[in-house]
Amino acid sequence: xxxxxxxxxxSGFASLCALVCLASFGCRSSEARGLEAxxxxxxxxxxxxxxxxxxxxxxxxxxxxKTACERPEACRLKESCVAAYQRHRAGxxxxxxxxxxxxxxxxxxxxxxxxxxxxxxxEMELENARTMTDRCSADEGALLRKVRAH
Numbered sequence: 353x354x355x356x357x358x359x360x361x362x363s364g365f366a367s368l369c370a371l372v373c374l375a376s377f378g379c380r381s382s383e384a385r386g387l388e389a390x391x392x393x394x395x396x397x398x399x400x401x402x403x404x405x406x407x408x409x410x411x412x413x414x415x416x417x418k419t420a421c422e423r424p425e426a427c428r429l430k431e432s433c434v435a436a437y438q439r440h441r442a443g444x445x446x447x448x449x450x451x452x453x454x455x456x457x458x459x460x461x462x463x464x465x466x467x468x469x470x471x472x473x474x475e476m477e478l479e480n481a482r483t484m485t486d487r488c489s490a491d492e493g494a495l496l497r498k499v500r501a502h
Contacts, residue, residue, distance in 0.1 A: 388499040390426045394419060398433050398492055402485070406444055413437045425498075429491050436484030443477030446470045 397419050401412040417434055421427040450470035453463045 384499070384502045387423050387426065388502075390421060390423055391429070391495050391499050394421065394426055394430055394433075395492055395496055398429075398488065401433075401437055402489070409437065409444075410441060413441060425495060429488075429495055432484070432491055433488040436481060436488045439477055439484055440481035443474045443481055446474035446477055450474060 394416075397412070397416045401409060401416055404412050413434070416430070416437070419430060421430045447470070450467040453459055453467035453470065456463050459466075
């Protein structure tokens, strides 16, 4: 204790405290930083796809499919979300086929029956896609929280 009643801290002790503080809060492994960067890139691609109008989703799905992943957790997220949006795309395509069949003035009853089948397919695909995209979103949020916590 100094003559004024204050504690004196040696410069060595202060340096040690600073080192411990930095090690505890600022120093993360390159693996953790790599995972965070990988997940952030995937999250950006997923969010862009999720927020795009239906007409723009095909190109963004292709971009997500081409997004590299190295770490198992990131790859599982990518696979889950790609599958969800492939299902969504399949539903949209079935809906477009139904629309085209109904627009054909010469299609007759056969076209109407085929369009009904395509509409049923679209409804089923889109319902499954909704469940899968909800899971994609939840998994994305959980993984983002996990990598940010480390």
